[in-house]
Amino acid sequence: MAATRLFLRASPVKCSLTGLTGGVHSSLGLTLLKLSPACTAKPQAQRRHAAHFTYHPEPAPSQYGPTQKMNLFQSVTSALDNTLAGDPTAVIFGEDVAFGGVFRCTVGLRDKYGKDRVFNTPLCEQGIVGFGIGAAAAGATAIAEIQFADYIYPAFDQIVNEAAKYRYRSGNMFDCGKLTIRSPWGCVGHGSIYHSQCPEAFFTHCPGIKIVVPRGPVQAKGLLLSCIADQNPCIFFEPKILYRAAVEQVPTEAYQIPLSQAEVLQEGSDLTLVAWGTQVHVLKEVAAMAQEKLGVSCELIDLRTILPWDTETVCKSVVKTGRLLISHEAPVTGGFAAEISSTVQTYESTWIFKFPPQPHKKVTARESKYLSLYFALF
Amino acid sequence: YVSTYADFTPQATFDIKKCDLHKLEEGPPLQAVLTREEGLQYYRTMQTIRRMELKADQLYKQKIIRGFCHLYDGQEACAVGIETGINLSDHLITAYRAHGYTLTRGGTVREIMAELTGRRGGIAKGKGGSMHMYTKHFYGGNGIVGAQVPLGAGVALACKYLGNNEICVCLYGDGAANQGQIFETYNMASLWKLPCIFICENNKYGMGTSVERAAASTDYYKRGDFIPGLRLDGMDVLCVREATKFAAEHCRSGKGPILMELQTYRYHGHSMSDPGVSYRTREEIQEVRSKSDPISMLKDRMLSNNMASVEELKEIDVEVRKEIEDAAQFATTDPEPPLDDLCNHIFYNDPPMEVRGTNPWTKLKSVS
Numbered sequence: 072m073a074a075t076r077l078f079l080r081a082s083p084v085k086c087s088l089t090g091l092t093g094g095v096h097s098s099l100g101l102t103l104l105k106l107s108p109a110c111t112a113k114p115q116a117q118r119r120h121a122a123h124f125t126y127h128p129e130p131a132p133s134q135y136g137p138t139q140k141m142n143l144f145q146s147v148t149s150a151l152d153n154t155l156a157g158d159p160t161a162v163i164f165g166e167d168v169a170f171g172g173v174f175r176c177t178v179g180l181r182d183k184y185g186k187d188r189v190f191n192t193p194l195c196e197q198g199i200v201g202f203g204i205g206a207a208a209a210g211a212t213a214i215a216e217i218q219f220a221d222y223i224y225p226a227f228d229q230i231v232n233e234a235a236k237y238r239y240r241s242g243n244m245f246d247c248g249k250l251t252i253r254s255p256w257g258c259v260g261h262g263s264i265y266h267s268q269c270p271e272a273f274f275t276h277c278p279g280i281k282i283v284v285p286r287g288p289v290q291a292k293g294l295l296l297s298c299i300a301d302q303n304p305c306i307f308f309e310p311k312i313l314y315r316a317a318v319e320q321v322p323t324e325a326y327q328i329p330l331s332q333a334e335v336l337q338e339g340s341d342l343t344l345v346a347w348g349t350q351v352h353v354l355k356e357v358a359a360m361a362q363e364k365l366g367v368s369c370e371l372i373d374l375r376t377i378l379p380w381d382t383e384t385v386c387k388s389v390v391k392t393g394r395l396l397i398s399h400e401a402p403v404t405g406g407f408a409a410e411i412s413s414t415v416q417t418y419e420s421t422w423i424f425k426f427p428p429q430p431h432k433k434v435t436a437r438e439s440k441y442l443s444l445y446f447a448l449f
Numbered sequence: 450y451v452s453t454y455a456d457f458t459p460q461a462t463f464d465i466k467k468c469d470l471h472k473l474e475e476g477p478p479l480q481a482v483l484t485r486e487e488g489l490q491y492y493r494t495m496q497t498i499r500r501m502e503l504k505a506d507q508l509y510k511q512k513i514i515r516g517f518c519h520l521y522d523g524q525e526a527c528a529v530g531i532e533t534g535i536n537l538s539d540h541l542i543t544a545y546r547a548h549g550y551t552l553t554r555g556g557t558v559r560e561i562m563a564e565l566t567g568r569r570g571g572i573a574k575g576k577g578g579s580m581h582m583y584t585k586h587f588y589g590g591n592g593i594v595g596a597q598v599p600l601g602a603g604v605a606l607a608c609k610y611l612g613n614n615e616i617c618v619c620l621y622g623d624g625a626a627n628q629g630q631i632f633e634t635y636n637m638a639s640l641w642k643l644p645c646i647f648i649c650e651n652n653k654y655g656m657g658t659s660v661e662r663a664a665a666s667t668d669y670y671k672r673g674d675f676i677p678g679l680r681l682d683g684m685d686v687l688c689v690r691e692a693t694k695f696a697a698e699h700c701r702s703g704k705g706p707i708l709m710e711l712q713t714y715r716y717h718g719h720s721m722s723d724p725g726v727s728y729r730t731r732e733e734i735q736e737v738r739s740k741s742d743p744i745s746m747l748k749d750r751m752l753s754n755n756m757a758s759v760e761e762l763k764e765i766d767v768e769v770r771k772e773i774e775d776a777a778q779f780a781t782t783d784p785e786p787p788l789d790d791l792c793n794h795i796f797y798n799d800p801p802m803e804v805r806g807t808n809p810w811t812k813l814k815s816v817s
Contacts (some may be wrong), residue, residue: 166656166658167656167657167658170657170727170728191658191662191663193624193627193655193658193663193664194594194595194624194625194627194628194655194663195627195628195629197629198627198629221593222593225595225628225629225630261515261516261517262516263516263517263578264592265580265592265593266517403805
């Protein structure tokens, strides 16, 4: 159910704009239609599918010390372990975190660090975040877990009205920078409407918080540790489909990956692809297919931090390639791709970006609710 | 068998446990009258729910039902007892453990099972699944815990406003009882004297967390504070019935909301992905099954008072089993909803609107 926005730059060469952009657009678009398995519009219902992408582990980083094979939830546990070991004020709380969490992200931590540092909360998201804001404001490194991103909405007021604005409205006298909220995020194949949502777009409309989405275990640990260290309230969304599917060699020591820096995973010259979380892996396959079947060289960017996002990397890339395709799991209208495309358009550069004159063609999400069976058509 | 109905006791009076009361002078009666017909009907309905849930368990393990599935076996007395205490024209809303209520509120087993398997014969046309089942005057089937309670209060307001003497029963669990919006609802319902029965189905575990570890006060019937409350044995269908009748009378007489806590138990885990034994012992489950099973309790009562024969009840079992088998057969063979249905009912729109498909060149129609 990926939403994708596709933009083309008007060619500086003197030709009929309509013809050229139309031609390029439709041939690129149509061929994308044929090739991408996720985009087939078969009318008959599909039975169960395997995941809609294959996870390819990245090479182990060498600069952070010894590594160990970990999947995504284990890398999160490792990050939390490092935090609790190094920071005596760190506490982890949320629904069911004590026994290890419904996704095993906090296994063993309570036994190791004690029940006053890793504890369960009752079923009350608004309470969890409000409580976390208070704990952070009082000086504890508070790591709150919201069991599924779909349940974060009762806490929306606390995040947007309280956490995000605390530093500003108190004139820097108080802040809840030590708060990090972690939450499983994104499609998983059988989650349907309440276990698959990607609510990052709702929060990007709010200055004062940071939003981060990793694409794999090495990234997750580094980014999570950065979020925890960051002096602003952060929301860390963990793609739940990758919890077990993504396995890599992850450094055992603590390390940080800088926030607000997008990563160019693959250089290219014809098209810039932007994604975050699980969709990065889908676009990796798209890029490979485009290269093989069309000879199109794609530049793939993992945004990593959604808010504040790395405008420079993306815009520089689009200046180079002239075409931008952003893909995310959330619905198109009001999705973060809209913000990225709008910013890229207004980017000051010597190139002028123009919409293709025909009606906007998008490789988009269905705006409908999730149907558990049709999830396979992802 | 040759039935000689003259041999059976037409009705009997049973002693039922006293309810714990909060801010109430009197509680429901301590005795309940059960007629033979009622007894057989309750037995049949509870047995249908039990077998339906066990069948759903089986189908889930065969991967014919997928996604989420929260089973209700063990708690049948709650659904059946509540329904017999209210009318079909009253309203009811609950959280996700809704299969039992869908049945008592007028759904058929076929529709329910087809909804679980996601077929077009399902009660929500195959688009809702386990957690989203609805019938007339039954508002589901809600995935987000606690969110259904303010909704129920709203329905109660409509009842009061329209003056139709109907009430709304809002159910939630022991886990959800700690959600903020429930307390907001208590306040509104009490302030405006809404005809709302709040019912907390306390099955002792919120997913895997026992009530002692989640709630500062496990007296859920007192948590309404200014709302009068009852606590009763949710495994005894007669107890639940009498209490519901009492509560319904309270609401209909304009006294405002009332809270009931049903102490019950679920045999399965929280959902099909939860084995249910990592946070409680098998012995505990066995003990409840042997000592407090709602169906056994009713059966024993009826048999010991000669209100039915063993053969008669066995025959009901056989009929129920057949009904479930037929329904399962239907649910497995019914076709899935057509792709045309996929985007329907997003908005209410007079002319059909177009919705993008999975790529920009497929448009799907959305009709309402």
